[in-house]
């Protein structure tokens with residue numbers, strides 16, 4: 001049996017069509033256009049590609065986008081002042097600072113400064129705390145995309161055993177909480193987990209967010225599982241996921257590819273969060 005491929009590209013395209021309509025509705029009914037501000041410090045090539053993609057995606061659905069590209073010598077004080085200015089701007093409803101930052105700048109200080117109402121990455125303590133407490137807030141984009149991909153398969157999450165490999169604040173932890181909120185029985189794994197393949201082989205839903213190319217081999221997969229591959233690593237110039245696709249595809253019922261799986265959903269959820277922020281808080 002070969003798994004059904006769950007295309008994040010196709011799901012994203014469908015969601016973005018609906019978001020386009022929501023942008024028009026906000027313009028018609030509220031008289032403004034949702035806008036996303038992005039601050040990028042330094043010259044990390046991958047970050048420049050990500051930010052360009054975010055800008056393009058905003059414009060494609062009719063939103064406003066403003067990107068401030070700052071030199072790597074930018075001081076914390078200068079960055080803080082720019083964050084304060086965007087927090088106060090009424091025409092920008094979402095604000096994100098692209099990570100990683102140059103080493104002399106503090107990610108913690110940045111996240112403490114961004115207004116939770118504009119935190120469309122869902123990374124401030126207020127929004128991650130809201131998620132943990134089951135309160136409304138802006139949910140981090142990649143984890144939100146993971147849940148949408150699972151739901152798109154039609155497989156019921158409630159009552160299933162979900163195993164998440166990775167426990168970062170960015171992916172593993174919020175994915176686990178979202179799955180728990182959907183009434184899955186959740187096991188969180190990390191680098192100290194013993195018997196990882198055996199634990200994973202019990203998963204009805206397996207989410208890999210490690211950052212090690214093709215680490216999850218066929219023996220990790222329970223026959224008929226839903227496999228969501230968050231990982232992205234460059235190997236000989238090619239983008240690879242955490243899952244050894246050729247082996248997993250023979251055992252799983254549903255699997256996301258890399259590229260074209262979780263990646264496109266992350267940007268789509270960023271667009272959705274910006275429109276949500278505009279509607280909720282403007």
Ligand code: NAP
Pocket residue numbers: 142165166167168169170171172189190191192193196209210211212230231232233262263264266
């Ligand atoms: P991270 O902060 O480096 O966390 C990696 C996690 O994997 C850690 O919790 C680590 O465990 C765990 N891990 C590492 N080696 C392991 C092993 N041998 N066995 C079990 N667990 C292991 O990375 P991240 O930010 O969560 O990102 C994870 C991956 O997703 C990366 O490849 C990243 O590029 C990708 N990503 C993709 C998107 C997208 O839009 N497609 C978005 C975000 C991230 P410890 O905590 O014990 O160290």
